[in-house]
Amino acid sequence: MPVVRTYTRVYVDDLDTALPTFVALTGEQPALRFPYRGLELAAVGDHLLVAGTDEALAPYRATHTTLVVTSLDEVLALLATHGGEVLDGPNAVPTGRNLTARHPGGAVVEYVEFHEQARAAAQG
Template identity: 40%
Template sequence: MAIESVVVRQRVEDLDAAVPFYEKLTGSTASRFAFAGVDLAGVGPFLLFAGSDEAVQRVAGVAATLVAADLDAAVEAATAAGAEVVMPVQPTPNGRRAVLRHPHGGVFEYVGPS
């Protein structure tokens, strides 16, 4: 299992206002989508999200997103090492995801291709 990259998660009040800053900062074009009532934009290594307090609570408790080429292997290795599955692997608009709590308390979203 290998984590290929880490995506920094950032809540913003106004996604439309925030995206241009992160596009300039990273030299990347935002990829926008919605999930579970939350508006999101992936810009380089950042995942910006906005929405009502109730909706963003579903994503705000996660420290970071860990990207793995083989999501199933990553989840299996993490659980074998003591992580707890908070949300099992499921499809998303951009692939698949799972949420795990590491043995020392951190909660992380793991994502991978479909």
């Protein structure tokens, strides 16, 4: 279950306002942009911008990072072996499937298994 991409999460108030700075910083256009559960998300370089109101963002702020993996099933097995706790999911999401887990030690991580279209878009 290799991690194929790591996204640093950046929580912002307004995606359209935040994007130009991240495009300038990375030299890349958003590879992915989509709505999800009252939020707007965009992947720019190795950053995942997550935009919404304070209320909409509240359930997600504890998540430290997003890891794109080849198999959520393997993540579930790893979590079971090491004592991790699934907090949400697996769910169908606009980019494929995801789950959020708390690792032993407290790190909260979102795992995403991209479907083919999202994988191709993220690779540029």
